[in-house]
Amino acid sequence: MMMDMSGQDLNVMYPSLEEVDSWDLDTAMEYLDSKDIDYSFCESLEEILMLIKKYIRELHSNQPGATNEEMIVDSQSVMKELLDKNTQMKNELVVIYKSLMMFLESEKIQGSAVEEVLSQVYLNYKNTLVSRSNELVNEKCPIVVAGETSAGKSSFLNLLLGPDAELLPHSLLCATSTICRLHNSQEKKFIYYENGQQASSPETLDGAATCEDLKARLAPFISSREGSKGKHSYVDIFWPIPMIQDPVIIVDTPGIGESKEMTDKLLWYLPNAVAFIYIISSDNAGGIQEDRLLHILRELKRLDSEGKFVFDPKCAIFVCNKWDLVVKSGEEEKVWKDTLAKLQKGWPGVEESQIFKMSTTNALRLRTKLGITKDFQELLHGLKKLVPLTLEARIKQHYKLMNRFISKLESKVASHISHARATQEERKKLRDSVLGRVNKLRIHSDEVRKKLHLEAEERCKELAENLFRYINEEDVKNRLFTWDVTDAPTLGSFDLEVLRYRAELKIMDRFQAILNEWEESNNNMKALSDSLTRRFCEECSVLYEECEKINLMMEKPGYSYRSIADVENPEAQEKGHIFGRKEAITLIITAPVWIPLAIVASVIFMPIGLGMMIRDSNRVTRERKDYEANKAMKMQEWAKEFWGRNLTKEKIDVFIKDVYLKEYEEKIKIVCEEHIPRQIAEDENTVIAIANELRSSTEIFKQYCPIQKEIQALKGQLLLFDLKYFASDLVLSQNVTEIGRISSGSFADVLEVEWKKTKNEVVKAALKRPRNKPRDHDIFEQLTEVQCLRACQCQHIVKLFGVLYDSRVTNGPVQLLLELCEETLESYIFGHPDRICGMHKDVSGKMAAFRIYVAMMTGICDGLAYLHYQGYLHRDLKMSNVLIQNGIPKICDVGLAKMVDLTTGTFAGTITHMAPEVMMGKLYTFSADVYSLGIILWETWYGREAYKSDEFKDTSPIYLLQYIKDGQRHTFKKFKPWPRLESLICKCWHQDENLRPKVSAIKNEILEIGAEVNVVT
Structure with a gap:
């Protein structure tokens, strides 16, 4: 039992928190009066109950309530933990960067054909790697805060930073027109920059300076009107802010919607942000400007498509500020639905978990009395989840950059090793073949570009005609032209130009509603976007498949084996990228951000100028009186002018094409004018280098094999990094x-x-x-x-x-x-004579065993086909590397498995199951695994290990190698398999790898044989 100092039972004196939640206002006030607790600052029952619960919590636990100081310490410790891990990851990646750069500067690479190809295809690649490494070490991690004008953005920031760091003004017309970057520092100072250059000496404040002192000194720099500032002006503010830890900084950006220039200032910083907090003025029904949000999102997508490091839009937080005013209005549900709908239009893919209701005013007012409000605590929790995700995403971008580069390097070296044994004639033949295919690819790429452009133009033209017909229907025109006096804006103290501007905004709203109805009736624009993206993917798929075939020709002489038909499960095809294993195009094929037509129209057809830019205009008294007397007629006149100015057939056509065709053509350009030409140049340079190689295979191996080992060691470091952190x-x-x-x-x-x-x-x-x-x-x-x-x-x-x-x-x-698993295929068959087909004289025993044979062999085929589909060779397929679990065969021990386009004739596997081309050090493909499968087919039928019978008197390795090279295989004597099966086995272990069947064909053949003898399981 817990007692207070007077010996009274606290459980009796103080009710439970659950009980307090059920109290009405009178009960709560009576309780506080009895405890002599001041509650005059509380403005609602909710706040009074918060005060009571804080009081109870403190006394019950002998601990203070959730104070702002505790919040800062907690945020500081969480941020420190996140940044410590981030620093460790950065340091390890920098080590790999340095190892890679040292390798590229080594004598092994300098002057080699590999360096020549890299230099021609990746211009300044060494400088790029140095730049990326320095960027990784020195980059800042900004938390960017933006919002609609007058949404309370600076006040929110002051709340976030704490009572000792209220650094930003929040009472001016436009609180900050300059970017403010906030750094944690014991020294108090600020530095002003103009267009990226320091424009003033550091303004230093003494240690006793207060936030108010700083605001007074800052005012001339951050609150002037936009015209006096450069496009990229900003202020670095250094102040003791425990929540911020280096390299994190907080960036306060100008209000969105104040002007295009201010929006551009936000876009200067947002791509590098680790978090983006967007403040919305919830008390303003039109507070969310979807068009400007979409502008931000489209710009991020554009930068992303260019391969630049970009903030992930899924890591944005939207703060619905001034929610207390919404509550007072009694329209919470309506405003929330409207806010959600607008955000989903302006920021496609946003989830409710990213949106927070907030009252900065209440949180600031109550933090010294009640600590952190519930809504602010929820927002902090969201921020703590957000920052690590974005920090990790930035590290992943560096990791992927290096992984792509090292993989490309690995592929080029493998190409040179692969062709080391080729004759000069074979190399020239390869060159001619590759250059011929490359030229066809170049022509095909241009044809695809023209075809996609023409198709897109026709679709856009057709859609524009449909839209033009729709908006010219009488009932639609009447909706736009018919106005009531109550619909017209009030003149008040505005001049006529401002009034006209406000009127056209209302006309635009009505036009947007018309467009929304047209769009929602049959999803016109989304269908267009989806259709164009699908056609783009179909055509580009063919182009990239051609690229992959050319690559494989260079990496694998005589390569022609792989087939998607080998896949065990057709669904697996859908899980992979449409372009196979080539990662380079995944950014290109992503569908563009689909933008509702009505929002686009608000940008294209927006009335010229903003009210603040035309306030000085004066109109005669007669015009004002005329408007007051004829509001409806004036609105109709302006609506018709809007119609005539914006909605002609030609303008609708341009409107559709500008919005939906431009981004699509940009994607076509990236593929057909950048990616494919770059791939062509790379292939041409590589194949010419191979064809011009005059050295012996020994000399080539001597140069490139050590390079390959070092590349694989670098790749191993990267893979280990991925394992540790991702x-x-x-x-x-x-x-x-x-x-x-x-x-x-x-x-x-x-x-x-x-x-x-x-x-x-x-x-x-x-x-x-x-x-x-x-x-x-x-x-x-x-x-x-x-x-x-x-x-x-x-x-x-x-x-x-x-x-x-x-x-x-x-x-x-x-x-x-x-x-x-329970056992190996070897023990499953060899340890059970009844499962061995070749040991049965009687038909029933043979049939029973053959059912097992069919199940085991087709299962192995499925597993091997799937392995091949993913691009891997097993290289050591044998009965002991097939396990059995509940009667299902499972291929195991893929330790020697290797991507097919990286094999270079390495001697790998078990001699008895090793294909002749592997033994002779030749290049090999999936057909080497088929050879091993043929041996397993024979062993499983007869229940004996290969090459351990009287047919082969000496089975020492040197003799085995000779038997296999000479084409000597087991014969089929006693209890022979059916002729069709015998023929299949012989095809699988055929000396000529090109005559061996595909895995899918082997499986089908076994099933057909089973059907013939009526034992299909």
Whole structure:
């Protein structure tokens, strides 16, 4: 029992917080009077109840309530934790940047064909990498605050910064017309910049200076009218602000809607923001200006398409300020729906969780008495969630930049190694073939550009004609021309020009409503946007497939094998990008921001000038009286003038094309005039370098193989960085308990473990643990296996549950937590004679075994096809690398798996299952796995290991290599398979890789054989 100092029971003296919530005003006031607590500052029952709960909370727990000072400390600690992690990530990426740049400056790269290609295709790539690295180290992380004019933006900032940092004025007509950048500093000063250049000496204040002193000194710099400021003028303010921690700064931008120039000032900073807080004046029904929000969003999309680092629009926060006035008006639901609708139009994709109701006035008034208000606490929570997401996104952009560059470098080196053994004649043939295809691609690209442009023009013209017909219907025109006296704006003290401007805004509102109805009736514009985007993707898909074929010709001599038909599940095709594995075009194919036609019209047909720009105009008294006497007629006259000025057939046509055709053509230009030509130049340079190579294969290997290893070591560092910071499947070691050893190999042990997946769920799993400490190249190999397993989520490939990695341990192992299976295919077949087709004399036993055979082999085909579809070769397919779980075969041990376009003739796999071309060091493709599958088909039929019979007297490695190179295979003697199956097996292990069937064809053949003998499962 808890007692106060007088010995009274506090639980009796003080009611529960739940009880307080049920009190009415009289009960609450009576309680406060009894405690002699001042509540004169409270303006509502809600505030009085907050005061009571604060009082109870403090006495009940002997702790102070949620004070503003605590909020600042908490925000400071949270921000510090976020920034410490961000700094650690930056430092590690900088190390990789430096390693990459040192590698590019090394003798191995200098003067090589690879450097020549990189220099021609990526102009100034070294300077770009240096610039990106410096940017990563030195970049600031601005939290940008913007909003509608007079929405209370500066007041909100003062609230956010705390009582000791109310640095910004909030009582002027336009509080800040200059960007203000706020830095945490013990030294108090500010510096003014004009057009990016320091325009004044630092204005230093002494340590005892107050916020009011600063405001007085700042006023001439931040509150002058816009005409006296340069386009990019700003003030750096340095002040003790505990909430802000370097490199985060807070940027206060001019009000949106004050002028285009002020909006441009916002766009100067927003792309680099880590958070964007947009303040809305909720008491103003027209407070949200969707057109200006869309302008911001479109600009971000444009910068994004250019490959620049851009703030993620999903990380914006919208603050509906002055919500207390909405509550008083009794129109909460109506205003909220209207606000939500406008934001969804102006910022497509915005979610309710990004929008917060707020009263800055109340929060400022109550913070010293009641601490943080509930709505402000919710907003702070949203901000704490927002900042880490954006910080991480910025790091990811740097990571992706390096990953793309290193992957391109890896691909170019692989091309040179791949063609090292080619004759001069073969290289010339490759050059001619590639240059021929490149020329066709160049012509095709131009044809696509013209075709897409023509189709888009025709669609826009057709839509413009439909719109023109609609707005010329009599009932539509009558709606625009018919006005009532009550609809007309009041003249008041305005001059006639201001009145005309206000009237045309009303006409525009009515025209927007007409456009909305037309659009909503059949989704005209959205259908156009979707249709154009779909056609764009279809045509570009073909172009990029041609690019990929050309790349594969250079990377894989004689390459012609891959087929999407090998995919186990057709849905898998839809999950991948339309352009396959090439990542470069994903930004280009994104659909443009679809903008409702009515909002676009508000920009295009907006009355010229704003009221503030024409206040000096004077009109004679007669004109004022004429308007007052004939409001409806005057509105009709102005509506007809608006119609004649804006809604001609020609202007509607231009209107549709300017808005919807311009962005579409920009995308076409990026693909057909930038991406494809760059790819063509790269291919031409690479293939010419390969054709002009006169050195022997030994010399080429000597130069490029060490380069390849260093590139893979760099790639391994990047993959490890990704694992440490971005992986969603990291598993904590304390959640894994070892049970026993399953098997041991040359490089890794496999353990049976229990994994505590959730609080209430424990799963048995297998843990693959490397036996030795990893070297740089080992990290690359291990994480390549992780990538492969992540990409290949298929029921016939062993599932990856997660990865165990402790970043605190130097050179710690990368351990794979995998699906636990019952046994291998080897033990499943060899240990059970009844499952071996080639051991049965009787028909029924043979048929029963063949059912199992069909299920196992078709399952392996499905898994292998999926692996190939994702671009991987297994390279060590054998019976012991196929596991069985509940009768389902699952391919495992993809540690040797490799992307097909990076294989360079590496000797890999088990000799008995190794294709001849692999043994001879030739280049190989998916058909090498088909060869291994053929061996498995034979072993599973006969229940014997390959090359361990009387047919092959000496099975030492040197003889095995010779047998296979010479084309010697097992014969089919006793209990032979059906002729069709025997033929299939022979095709799979055919000496000529080009004559081996595709995996999909193998599966279909087995199923058809099963149907013939009536054993299909």
